[in-house]
Amino acid sequence: MDALQMFELVIVMLLAIILLHFVAHKLGLPPAVALLTGGALFAFVPGLPVISLDPELVLVIFLPPLLMDGAWFIALRHLQRHMLGIAGLAVGAVIFTTAVVALVAHWLIPSLPIAACAALGAIVSPPDAVSARAVLQRVKLPRRLSILLEGESLFNDASGLVLFRFAVAAGVTGAFSMVSALESFALLAIGGAVVGAAVGAAWVLLAPRLDDKYLMIASSLLAPWASYLLAESGHLSGVIATVTTGLICGWYQHVVFTATVRMNGTAFWAVMIFLMEAFVFLLIGSSLRGVIDRVGGFDLVLQEMTGPVLAILGALIVARFLWVFGSDALIGLLRAMGLKRYRPIGPRGATVLAWAGMRGVVTLAVALSVPEGFPGRDFILVTAFAVIIGTVLIQGMSLGAVIKLVRLEESEADRPRMTMSEAEAAMARAQLKVVEVHARDANGTVIHPRLLDRYQRQASIATSYAGQEAQFADQLHAHFDLILKAVAAGRKELLRLHRSGDIDEDTLHELERDLDLEELSALSAKA
Structure with missing residues (x-):
């Protein structure tokens, strides 16, 4: 088998992975079962080389x-x-x-x-x-x-x-x-x-x-x-x-x-691991023919x-x-x-x-x-x-x-000390403290009222400035700079809760993803 044939075989296997995953999803089967079975059938297709x-x-x-x-x-x-x-x-x-x-x-x-x-x-x-x-x-x-x-x-x-x-x-x-x-x-x-x-x-x-x-x-x-x-x-x-x-x-x-690297990296690793796991089971099934031939055939x-x-x-x-x-x-x-x-x-x-x-x-x-x-x-x-x-x-x-x-x-003993909603509340309080410090000027006047209200009531004001970027350019930059500071404060508190054992990895990853999305949104809006 030359290099081109090997590449063509990989493409055929990739197509088989997509089809077998689709079939497994429709039939409610574990993908590993469909890939293993499909690979075993794949091994005996006439004209295909024996996979060793x-x-x-x-x-x-x-x-x-x-x-x-x-x-x-x-x-x-x-x-x-x-x-x-x-x-x-x-x-x-x-x-x-x-x-x-x-x-x-x-x-x-x-x-x-x-x-x-x-x-x-x-x-x-x-x-x-x-x-x-x-x-x-x-x-x-x-x-x-x-x-x-x-x-x-x-x-x-x-x-x-x-x-x-x-x-x-x-x-x-x-x-x-x-x-x-x-x-x-x-x-x-x-x-x-x-x-x-x-x-x-x-x-x-x-x-x-x-x-x-x-x-x-x-x-x-x-x-x-x-x-x-x-x-x-x-x-x-x-x-x-x-x-x-x-x-x-x-x-x-x-x-x-950073949030950008984590979002991109998580997506990259998810696709790569999906393909690797699929190829592993397909290769295991495909190797059946070689194993049978090596030991003397099915009859033996x-x-x-x-x-x-x-x-x-x-x-x-x-x-x-x-x-x-x-x-x-x-x-x-x-x-x-x-x-x-x-x-x-x-x-x-x-x-x-x-x-x-x-x-x-x-x-x-x-x-x-x-x-x-x-x-x-x-x-x-x-x-x-x-x-x-x-x-x-x-x-x-x-x-x-x-x-x-x-x-x-x-078991009650295996549950985290804080629920996700409690962790969200703790994170929001940490963000609100930062917003309250920076939402007022030296005279005590509120300069980010909508932003302050957002963090007080956990409501969104992302659309408030839509179409008014030029008019509120300076305020927009200050507005989203403050969001980024609040996100950083929330992430710091979230990590503290995780490191102290108050929340588990599932809660950490779920809430961290929310913060990453909020950070990316603020960076995009500021740009």
């Missing part, structure tokens, strides 16, 4: 920006609050699931070495960040469950990749050391966090000095790849590095970006692998239920014994958390990276693909119904 994925290239292209976007918007305060639960899922659940899958695979296929079984377990154990995002965007979850799922999907790839590398090494050399594995994981995680913090700090310091909205947006696009590639080049965790960078950039973007898969693959898929789902319900029961027991710091999520929340375990691009990319000649490689490839298809189609399509069935409710 380079696993390293796929991870480098897609994983960093998708992780960055997830970390950028995650509720950091809630992430810190629920870090123990996230660590339990991202590390404990991955290790437990790997062990269960390895034991089941070895029991089903005794000829398969335990190292190969462990490699398979490590490949399929971590739920995927892209799959989780794609499904969670269509459902409404209580804050705590949402944070647990988002945080797990951001961090669990690191533990899964470490387990996979050691399992492959054990399969090739026959040697394995648990101490070495733990030391390696700690080194990878800490080193990756240091690299990510350095890149994030560099972005926070340098981005404002670029003094150009396009350069600032471009720098935010460069940050995840810089963090990932730097960490990987030092044999550290690129996943942890990218997530750390995203957390830092997301925390400081409210003061680094159906005759020899169907039973073990379905059994492993079932073991994967059961293992997650056992871990989630077991962990929640342990927390409940500790709470009954007097340890009140942590609260169980309860059977309803545990059911949803256990069922939301979709796999995706990382599982497939890691499976494709299994070395040629590794024991059970064909079986590992088929199982990985089946797990992706099964979890996305079965769990992804039914998660909304499960949420409705269990009737989840937001």
